[in-house]
Amino acid sequence: MRIANRVALVTGASSGIGEATALRLAGAGARLVLHGRDRGRLSALAERTGGLAVSGDLAEPGAVERLAAEADRLGGGVDILVNNAGVGWAGPFGEMAPADIERLVAVNLVAPMRLTRALLPGMRDRGDGHVMFVTSIAGRTGVAGEAVYSASKAGLDAFAESLRLETRGTGVGIGVLVPGVVQTEFFQRRGRPYERRRPRPLPVERVADLLVGAIAAGGAERYAPGWLRLPVAVRGAAPGLYRRLAARFG
Template identity: 35%
Template sequence: MELQGKRVLITGASRGIGESLARAFAGAGARVALVARGGDSLQSLAAELGGTAYPADLADAAQVAGLIQRIEDDGGPIDVLINNAGIGSTSSFIDAPDDELRRVTELNYLTPVELCRQVIPGMLRRGGGHIVNMSSIAGIMALPGLATYSASKAALSHFTAGLRADVRGWPIGTTLVELGPIPTDLLAESDNYEPTAKSFKRVYRLGLTVDTPRERVARQVVKAVRKGRRHVRLPRRSIPLAMLVEAPRRGAELSLTGVPHQPRR
């Protein structure tokens, strides 16, 4: 997809990976629409990049309802949706706050799925679009203290595979981004629970993962949208693990080659 002049919606855009994604897509000539809870920082970034800002709490289903339509009514069609917003959950599962399971699942899984549901009809009417779901290697590797977070990311990864099957033959691309540790506030939360912190130290020591700068993530996502790539996996040493999990999905996809796919009318 040529990004010049395209409108790219990025959730969780006020800081961290989302901010880097916003800068990278704006630098590629796209018009960015930014969603996050943070009002001031979000507005400042949008103004700097010549984009538009839409403050919203994406863990609130009432604010998510109709969000795509409101954004498109305000600034035009969305050509690329990047579901980046997410929150962590680092603690013993049974000691987590009462509402944490619901909030993490809502923001990390249900909201991205709902935004996909909202954006696809318009993409189909216009004859094209691309969806990027930002997931995590935590959806593959289960570490202590990350049960809720890992489950939400595993669900998002598997949903993206199912979505790809549903839109097969339609002019809509999908990219699943599976990330290891990125130096952000979310990663820093792992130090809050000793079993998680010790697990990360072990994984680093064994060489199973390394930190990846968020700017590199953003560059690779831009490249994936441009080239229509199905996956971005960082760090690269995590690729074999991701491919092991992907193998049954890919096998099912190949086994269904030639099965008629009913286009949306």
């Protein structure tokens, strides 16, 4: 898909993968709508990229619809939607407060569905557009201590796959980016730092390059890094072996 002069809406643009993606899209000539909660960081990015900053909490009722309406102010409709905003939670499932379960699912799964619901019809009418979802390897393999997070990302994955089938032949592309570990504030924010030695966290710029490359190519999925497709393939082909390995190596 051509990116220059297209309107691209990026959620979670105030930090990490979203911010780096917004900078790449701006470099490729897109007109940006930048969403997040941190107004200071959003306005600084808007100034750097010439984008429109829209702040709000995606877990709040009506926030998604307000964002879609604001994005329309740029005129012509949103051509590229990057559903990137997300939050983590790590710890034993039995200790997760019910309100935290709801909030995580609201931000990671319900908000991208609602935002896509608001913007997809316009793309279909124009016969052109691309929707990207930032999922996670956790949603493809499951991770101990991240049951709700993994489930939210698996849900997003299944949603994207289903939409891709549904939009075939309409001119609208649907893609997922499946990251492993990326160097962002994600781990501090979820309350548990990343402490493993391997895999090493990827630089955020590399992930943004993969994401924007996937939009340009119209690809269905990209792993970041690419070797992550291996554990997913092993889990699909030999689930017993995969579970023994996962129990041993985590």
